[in-house]
């Protein structure tokens with residue numbers, strides 16, 4: 001259905017304290033609701049029909065941007081693949097190197113959130129928008145796992161993340177405006193490049209850092225799936241100059257995020 005019409009949209013409320021959950025139940029009673037428990041908090045998934053105007057979407061995008069770039073990552077949907085795997089003792093140099101690589105991956109996931117949000121905001125068809133939103137949900141897991149690993153490595157996310165989010169959102173929105181097939185082509189190319197980059201990081205991580213390796217292994221498998229999803233949905237192949245520009249921008253991001 002065209003933009004601005006009645007849109008079925010999945011709203012996800014994560015880490016909501018039980019008291020708020022009760023209030024939300026009252027407010028949205030009668031609509032289809034499913035929820036589960038994640039430790040001390042609740043993860044609740046609400047599927048409902050309502051109208052989302054362009055202004056609604058803009059406000060939701062700003063809210064998402066602030067939450068993603070300034071707070072802790074939302075609760076993941078899947079368990080951290082590092083589970084109870086034990087990494088070998090890392091010396092200071094190895095720890096800093098592993099943290100630098102995981103900070104790059106964390107920033108990459110911030111960019112993924114922004115790209116998908118931008119693309120969803122300007123997608124021409126609901127099916128494309130829903131595909132973007134569902135892929136972004138899986139990327140939430142990646143974001144959360146990278147953040148957890150950064151903490152374990154006594155490190156922190158990049159201070160430049162708000163900047164990367166803003167730039168990536170703009171690029172995603174522009175890709176969406178260009179048309180759904182181009183936007184899907186952009187997803188396919190991005191995911192292919194990320195998959196290759198993760199392979200590179202798996203080789204560069206300290207040999208004993210089994211926890212980071214387990215996370216990157218799962219991410220790599222997921223990114224390949226996202227590229228396939230885009231291909232199946234009708235992605236167009238991007239022109240070579242655009243592919244090169246994407247690699248160039250990603251390389252700048254990587255060299256900055258490794259340090260700051």
Ligand SMILES: [Fe+2]
Pocket residue numbers: 109112139142219223
């Ligand atoms: Fe990802």
Ligand SMILES: [Fe+2]
Pocket residue numbers: 112139191222223226
């Ligand atoms: Fe992905």
